[in-house]
Amino acid sequence: MKVLVIGGGGREHALSWKIAQSGGVEQVYCTPGNAGMAMEASCIPGDILDPREMASLAETLGVSFTVVGPEAPLVAGVVDEFEARGLPVVGPSQAAAQLEGSKVFAKLFLNECNIPTAPFAVVESVSEIDAHIGRFGFPVALKADGLAAGKGVVIARDEAEAREQARKMLSGQLVGGAGRRLLVERFLRGREVSFIVLSDGERYFEYPATQDHKAAFDNDEGPNTGGMGAYCDDGIVSDDLRRQIVATVVEPALAGMRRRGQVFRGFLYCGLMIGGEGLQVLEFNVRMGDPETQPLMYRLNGDFAGLLHGAARKSLDSTLVGVDRGPTACVVMASQGYPGSYRKGFAIGGLREAEAAGAKVFHAGTQLSRGVPVSAGGRVLGVTARGADLQSALDNAYAAVEKIHFEGARRRGDIGRKGLEREKREKVKVLG
Numbered sequence: 001m002k003v004l005v006i007g008g009g010g011r012e013h014a015l016s017w018k019i020a021q022s023g024g025v026e027q028v029y030c031t032p033g034n035a036g037m038a039m040e041a042s043c044i045p046g047d048i049l050d051p052r053e054m055a056s057l058a059e060t061l062g063v064s065f066t067v068v069g070p071e072a073p074l075v076a077g078v079v080d081e082f083e084a085r086g087l088p089v090v091g092p093s094q095a096a097a098q099l100e101g102s103k104v105f106a107k108l109f110l111n112e113c114n115i116p117t118a119p120f121a122v123v124e125s126v127s128e129i130d131a132h133i134g135r136f137g138f139p140v141a142l143k144a145d146g147l148a149a150g151k152g153v154v155i156a157r158d159e160a161e162a163r164e165q166a167r168k169m170l171s172g173q174l175v176g177g178a179g180r181r182l183l184v185e186r187f188l189r190g191r192e193v194s195f196i197v198l199s200d201g202e203r204y205f206e207y208p209a210t211q212d213h214k215a216a217f218d219n220d221e222g223p224n225t226g227g228m229g230a231y232c233d234d235g236i237v238s239d240d241l242r243r244q245i246v247a248t249v250v251e252p253a254l255a256g257m258r259r260r261g262q263v264f265r266g267f268l269y270c271g272l273m274i275g276g277e278g279l280q281v282l283e284f285n286v287r288m289g290d291p292e293t294q295p296l297m298y299r300l301n302g303d304f305a306g307l308l309h310g311a312a313r314k315s316l317d318s319t320l321v322g323v324d325r326g327p328t329a330c331v332v333m334a335s336q337g338y339p340g341s342y343r344k345g346f347a348i349g350g351l352r353e354a355e356a357a358g359a360k361v362f363h364a365g366t367q368l369s370r371g372v373p374v375s376a377g378g379r380v381l382g383v384t385a386r387g388a389d390l391q392s393a394l395d396n397a398y399a400a401v402e403k404i405h406f407e408g409a410r411r412r413g414d415i416g417r418k419g420l421e422r423e424k425r426e427k428v429k430v431l432g
Contacts, residue, residue: 002027003305004058005041006048006078007069008034010332010364010382011290014297015067016041017362022305029061035373036363048073051081058087065089065312068266071147071287075101079266088312090198091266092286096257099264099284103152103183104145106284113256115249117281120185126170133162136186143185143283144169146178150214150226151339155187190275191418192282193236194292195245197270198307199254200316201263205307206246208299208323209236210292211419216339218414225339226379229415232295233327233390235422241279245272249281265311294362294382295328329393330384331401331415335365336408338378343408348373348380350404359385359400375406390419 001024005016013036020028020040031054033043047053049072058066066082068074068091077094091097098105110117118141121132133140140162144152152175156162162184169179194212197204210232216222237245249270257264269285269292288296297304302321310316335342344365351373354361362384365377383401387393394416401411 012069035366144179145181354400
């Protein structure tokens, strides 16, 4: 079996790494890939936003199926081109990808399916700000309608900040064309959970829940990023909560897309808030999360390529893959200045030492320069490890981080802290 993975970030490195572990996989190709992927697979240059080029590449390589990693090619219609040529592919159609491509579409869909979500208003021009900006109190969430690489959400603390940020979004100053239409949404309090399923349109496989860390700095301070780290353990959601998520969110969403004639096939990412208002959907994504994929792939066992192949052929078999008991954690090493401007091209050292210590270093923003990995993006590496418990997994990941160095490298120091605090609270309850 030959497999093509479209994308070049940490998510795609983790996917290609896990796919290659399946016994029936002969070759993994990646386009465009990165320095880490190039050490483990065949990387081929290409324009991932050109559906015809991607489909032609899959035909030329003779792959058994293709996995589309990032959201932008999905919104551009890459899956439609593959299906028109009869090529097996994992990912939703362009119509179904609107669940991520347009936050307005997603919110209207949530209401249509009676899936719980925060009250909201749609703002399409500066003249409409006055009518909506204070409707839901403060703080308030402002969300760009279009794709913004994880940076399209601003939590405004007061009216002055909300007005300023809304104007910047609508003018294109903050996230370009993605913000020409925005959501004003009531701010929800609680804990965020990432819950992902892989569906063939009817059947689905449930991944373990993960928790991402979006803010740039410790204590959830600073601007939103694409994600500065994530962890995966069984304590994030209870069995009862998992069943509630499936019954309240996953199954109604898949059924709703079928009713629309926009059958959803691929990865459905449910960004959830669990708090005083119960279970609420913050957003849908139509691909695996990044960096959630890294600890997820590190925790799975079994025939992952077979699971994906079944999804691509609309015959998913969820029994092919299992989940290891030990928690996993991923700490992102980023460039100084990210998510703002940053410099590139710094040589990365210590990678072998980090992996010799038991971690897996997934590359995100890297490329090879004269055979040496160098930084080439805002999020550079996702250092991932496991442990007997969450504390051990985090300790192992951070120990590996300390062995890696490149100029300007930075990371959050509190990945997984909320999970550790949750464990302490649960122990107190048991002892009480």
